[in-house]
Amino acid sequence: xxxxxxxxxxxxxxxxxxxxxxxxxxxxxxxxxxxxxxxxxxxxxxxxxxxxxxxxxxxxxxxxxxxxxxxxxxxxxxxxxxxxxxxxxxxxxxxxxxxxxxxxxxxxxxxxxxxxxxxxxxxxxxxxxxxxxxxxxxxxxxxxxxxxxxxxxxxxxxxxxxxxxxxxxxxxxxxxxxxxxxxxxxxxxxxxxxxxxxxxxxxxxxxxxxxxxxxxxxxxxxxxxxxxxxxxxxxxxxxxxxxxxxxxxxxxxxxxxxxxxxxxxxxxxxxxxxxxxxxxxxxxxxxxxx
Numbered sequence: 001x002x003x004x005x006x007x008x009x010x011x012x013x014x015x016x017x018x019x020x021x022x023x024x025x026x027x028x029x030x031x032x033x034x035x036x037x038x039x040x041x042x043x044x045x046x047x048x049x050x051x052x053x054x055x056x057x058x059x060x061x062x063x064x065x066x067x068x069x070x071x072x073x074x075x076x077x078x079x080x081x082x083x084x085x086x087x088x089x090x091x092x093x094x095x096x097x098x099x100x101x102x103x104x105x106x107x108x109x110x111x112x113x114x115x116x117x118x119x120x121x122x123x124x125x126x127x128x129x130x131x132x133x134x135x136x137x138x139x140x141x142x143x144x145x146x147x148x149x150x151x152x153x154x155x156x157x158x159x160x161x162x163x164x165x166x167x168x169x170x171x172x173x174x175x176x177x178x179x180x181x182x183x184x185x186x187x188x189x190x191x192x193x194x195x196x197x198x199x200x201x202x203x204x205x206x207x208x209x210x211x212x213x214x215x216x217x218x219x220x221x222x223x224x225x226x227x228x229x230x231x232x233x234x235x236x237x238x239x240x241x242x243x244x245x246x247x248x249x250x251x252x253x254x255x256x257x258x259x260x261x262x263x264x265x266x267x268x269x270x271x272x273x274x275x276x277x278x279x280x281x282x283x284x285x286x287x288x289x290x
Contacts, residue, residue, distance in 0.1 A: 003185060006192070006216045006227040008204045014046065014211050023049040029195060029213050032254050035119070037215070039191065039247040040167060042259060043117040044213070053104040053111070058278050059095035060269045061125040062259040063118040063166060065152075066091040066103070067173075067241070069197070070112035074287050077101035078279040081131045084287060088136030090152055092163050096120075096127040098269070098278035106287060114195075114241070121248050122261045124166050134162050146180035149173075154244075156185065169245040176201065178234040188222035190244035191215070194229075199238025202230040218247065 014027040029044035042062065046069075066073070068085045075091060076082035078100040085091055093101065105111040120127070134152060140159050142149040149156055153163035154170025161171065170190065176182060176199075186192050194203055195213045203214045204227055219225045231238050252259065255266035272278065 003183075003224045003226045004188065004219055004222045006186070006204060006219060006225045008206045008214045009217050011206055011208055011212055011214045014213070022052060022054055023047045027211075029114075030193075032117075032252065035252040038193070039249065039252075040119045040169070040245040041116060041191075041193065041243065042119050042252070042254070044114065044193075044195070046112075046114050048110070048112050050105050050110050051108040053108075054102060055104070056100055056102045056281055058098060058100050058257055058273045059093075060098045060258045060260070060273075060278075061265075062095055062120055064091075064093045064095065065116040065118060065171070065243075066093075067114045068111065069114060071110040072106035073111045073113060074104045074106040075101065076282060076284045077131060078282050079129060079131060082284055082287070083133065085133065085135075088150075090134040090136075090139075090163075092132040092134055092153075094127065094130040094166050096125070096129045096166070098272060099129045100278050100282060102282075104286075116243065117259070118167065118169055118245065119248055119252065119259060120166055122250055125260060125265075127166055130164065130166075132162075132164060138162070144182070146177040147182045148175040149184075150175070167245060167248070169243060171241075171243045173197075174229065174240045174242060176229060176231045176238045176240070178231050178236070178238075180231050182229045183226040184229060184242060185224055185226045186216075186244045187246070188219040188225040189246045191218050191247055192227065192242065192244035194227070195241045197239040197241055199231065199234070199236060201238050201240055202228075202232070203240075204228055
């Protein structure tokens with residue numbers, strides 16, 4: 001099947017927010033100020049933390065996708081899930097009707113993470129909660145000439161990623177050797193972003209450096225589209241995180257950790273949380289270690 005090549009609408013640099021009471025350092029790749037430009041994605045933040053990290057807090061109406069870049073992330077939630085994720089591992093959590101969870105640095109040492117907020121449509125915001133560990137060692141990897149596609153969600157070359165999505169989203173980490181050209185296929189209906197984790201990549205003719213994010217709007221007239229990634233001379237690999245999803249095109253209301261369609265629904269989420277409808281605040285002990 002012939003594909004249509006995508007373009008890039010804009011390239012943006014991350015914003016340095018610095019340390020706060022929870023983290024040692026923080027960058028914001030994009031926020032929810034103009035959700036119509038990033039739909040169905042709402043937030044992408046990059047954090048470095050040791051102590052205290054993000055202790056127990058609630059979510060409703062969205063999915064959070066957390067990639068561990070370095071260190072070890074300790075997690076737990078009100079469903080009883082708990083464990084530790086190492087570099088390369090991904091946590092995919094469907095908050096749905098309501099969940100309480102925490103994200104800490106194992107042993108209070110260090111964790112470096114990227115967290116993406118994926119919106120949910122109104123008829124799915126109160127869906128059941130779900131937690132998935134998508135370990136790097138168990139995810140499918142597609143090897144091409146000078147390219148490695150680590151598949152998290154969606155499909156590539158007839159291979160399906162392990163993530164179970166409440167809203168259809170594709171996600172992959174692409175590693176490119178120097179002097180390579182690679183065509184990454186995406187559903188035409190999807191909006192896509194490409195965040196360069198390492199190196200420098202020319203994406204659809206635009207140069208994108210590490211710490212920058214490129215956006216590509218939907219091409220809804222075609223079922224399949226592709227976007228061109230190229231690397232130049234050098235001795236190091238380039239790494240790009242790519243996510244795409246069909247825009248939901250519904251009103252967005254955000255109140256702290258809750259994402260709904262109206263402010264009245266946000267107010268109800270706070271009432272439900274404080275009224276105990278998310279369950280009791282977990283009392284799980286920290287993970288044991290020697």
